[in-house]
Amino acid sequence: MADKLTPQQRHICMSHIRGKNTKPELIVRRFLHASGYRFRIHVKRLPGTPDIVMRKYRTVIFVNGCFWHGHSDCSLYVLPKTNTQFWQDKITRNKERDEKTYSQLKKMGWHVIRLWECQLTSKNRQKHLDSLLYTLNHLMLINMGAKPIKAYSTDDEPMKYAAEE
Numbered sequence: 434m435a436d437k438l439t440p441q442q443r444h445i446c447m448s449h450i451r452g453k454n455t456k457p458e459l460i461v462r463r464f465l466h467a468s469g470y471r472f473r474i475h476v477k478r479l480p481g482t483p484d485i486v487m488r489k490y491r492t493v494i495f496v497n498g499c500f501w502h503g504h505s506d507c508s509l510y511v512l513p514k515t516n517t518q519f520w521q522d523k524i525t526r527n528k529e530r531d532e533k534t535y536s537q538l539k540k541m542g543w544h545v546i547r548l549w550e551c552q553l554t555s556k557n558r559q560k561h562l563d564s565l566l567y568t569l570n571h572l573m574l575i576n577m578g579a580k581p582i583k584a585y586s587t588d589d590e591p592m593k594y595a596a597e598e
């Protein structure tokens with residue numbers, strides 16, 4: 434076991450990392466920045482105050498904690514054994530609010546990318562960060578009105594766009 438906390442203790446810890454500038458969020462920001470992308474953070478005038486806003490890509494990114502945002506089938510989303518109903522209701526409300534936020538943003542013409550805390554652990558993060566770059570390039574092609582399927586069909590070609598950014 435990587436840590437010695439009981440699940441209960443872990444949840445108490447997690448309740449403190451709900452806010453902005455969480456570790457997973459910083460990982461994504463550092464990665465994007467190092468990859469040459471520029472963005473704004475915590476843009477309050479957009480629905481849900483997205484963690485990362487890439488105007489050029491018409492894209493917003495949310496880096497979600499698995500517990501607070503109720504990541505289904507995720508080992509980090511385990512309801513506490515006490516006050517279970519309270520937590521269940523709370524997380525359900527959070528999820529509903531998230532869905533509403535995403536659909537508002539989409540209506541405004543934004544692409545919405547959602548990343549999860551569990552995708553950004555040291556073990557998992559590389560593949561998810563790589564696929565984030567793919568997604569961004571894909572979205573850029575869509576924004577430019579290209580045919581992304583075709584342009585996308587060759588192995589790791591899209592990575593070059595990121596390098597040139």
Ligand SMILES: [Zn+2]
Nearest residue numbers: 499504507551
């Ligand atoms: Zn998760």
